[in-house]
Every structure is written in C-alpha cells, then in structure tokens.
Amino acid sequence: TQLLEQSPQFLSIQEGENLTVYCNSSSVFSSLQWYRQEPGEGPVLLVTVVTGGEVKKLKRLTFQFGDARKDSSLHITAAQPGDTGLYLCAGYPNAGNNRKLIWGLGTSLAVNP
C-alpha cells in the first residue's frame, strides 16, 4: 500500500513557467520532508514541514503542509533548467509504532530551456 501519492508522475515544462506538485495521503503525518534527486545522485533534502498549515519558502520554491497534516504541495515559480530532477516526499505516519519512513514514488520534472 502506497501511503504517499505524488502527482503528477511526470511533468515537462518550459523555462520560466510556474508549477505545483502534490503529495497526498489518507494518513496523518507527524512531519513531511521534500527531497530532490538528480540523475546519478542520491536525494538531497530540501525542507521539512511539521505544523499543519505551515508554509516554507526556499528561494523560488514554496512548500505547504496541509492543515490536517495529510498532504503537502511544492510550488516552483519561474522554473529553471537547474530545477530538473525527481521530487520526492517522505514522512512518518502517526499511526502505529512502526518508525519506517514512507516515500512517495516522486514527480519527475523536466524544465526545458
């Protein structure tokens, strides 16, 4: 069972466009992390969101945690080719004592110059 659903699965846009990717679940998460992975590399942590409704900004990237802590979004303004990569969300669900980090399958973003 995939507890974290990411959409869209693939996204190809032109440089300068805005985009939003989503990370959704029916479970409540104590926190969510967003990572970016470039080809041939390991994922790199971008941000952690903890509080329901929280908004965090990292330059042109805006992250939001849903009020109920079941979903999150990542908005990129004026996308650049350097934003190309696989965007992954991950988190620990509140339910149970199982401390296994749950991962989404990712959104593969291509920004064309």
Add this chain to the structure above:
Amino acid sequence: KAGVTQTPRYLIKTRGQQVTLSCSPISGHRSVSWYQQTPGQGLQFLFEYFSETQRNKGNFPGRFSGRQFSNSRSEMNVSTLELGDSALYLCASSLVLASGELFFGEGSRLTVL
C-alpha cells in the same frame, strides 16, 4: 564537512554471486539507513542501524543483510544475487534514529547479469 561516501559506485555481478557495499556516514552521524531504488518501486527501505544495532528492517528476504561498525561505517551484503536485485542502492546517514532528515550518498549502481 565530508558527505556520505558509498563504494563502489558501479558494479556488475552475475546471478548467484554475492556483493558487499560500503557506506561511510557524515562525521558525527550515528544512524545509517539503506534503500533500494528501482524505477518501478521507488525507494524501498532495507534497514536502519544505530550504535551498531539494527533498529528497523524493511520487507526484504534474508539474502539482504547489513552491519554497522563502531565508527558508524556500515556495510550491506546481498547473497545469491538475482536479476531483480539490479538497482541503485542508497545509503543515508542522520544524526538521530528514525529521522526523516537524511543525507544520502551518491549510491552504488548494481547490475546483475
């Protein structure tokens, strides 16, 4: 501060062989996690070590094993390799156990022929 180092970066094995992968965490990080990444399954958790003890384990067969040394370096071993074991194996370190804030190495790309 040096990042997470994984060796080897690339390796090719044949079915039935075994392989050992190595991971050196960031200095001061005591937790090391291992993941298998494939295009169809995404990041699959293998196990997490903290203070030389396996603290959590994913749903992989017993052919997959690991250990952690007193200096926090970790190794994972896969015995009796199968074609389906071809994947990118990622190691991640963190300061504390069960942290969603992971620092990944570049991975070891294993191809089983």
